Amino acid sequence: MIKMALHLFGYDLRAFVRNRQSRFFTLALPVLFLVIFASVFGGSGHTTQVAGGPISTSMYYVPGIIALGVIAACFGNLVASVTAQRERGVLKRRRATPCRPLPSSPGAC
Numbered sequence: 001m002i003k004m005a006l007h008l009f010g011y012d013l014r015a016f017v018r019n020r021q022s023r024f025f026t027l028a029l030p031v032l033f034l035v036i037f038a039s040v041f042g043g044s045g046h047t048t049q050v051a052g053g054p055i056s057t058s059m060y061y062v063p064g065i066i067a068l069g070v071i072a073a074c075f076g077n078l079v080a081s082v083t084a085q086r087e088r089g090v091l092k093r094r095r096a097t098p099c100r101p102l103p104s105s106p107g108a109c
Contacts, residue, residue: 022077030069037061
């Protein structure tokens with residue numbers, strides 16, 4: 001079962017690398033948001049007071065941008081890839097294989 005899940009993970013990773021839209025929204029969009037927020041709200045002298053002391057405003061946005069990247073990668077791309085696989089008939093072909101549905105789920109996530 002683990003071998004099948006790893007095989008499906010490799011397939012989904014190759015499909016992700018080949019999909020330009022998924023790569024953009026997972027890798028480039030969070031970096032683009034970080035650059036925009038750092039240029040608009042960052043700069044010299046702009047600090048934000050947090051529990052540990054003052055930090056620069058651009059560093060204040062980094063955890064939120066990282067969370068945006070993780071959420072976009074997990075949910076947005078999963079929805080888009082499952083929809084695209086359904087339209088291309090990949091899900092029907094997977095169902096016809098001897099692989100049970102349980103290894104398919106961790107391989108796709």
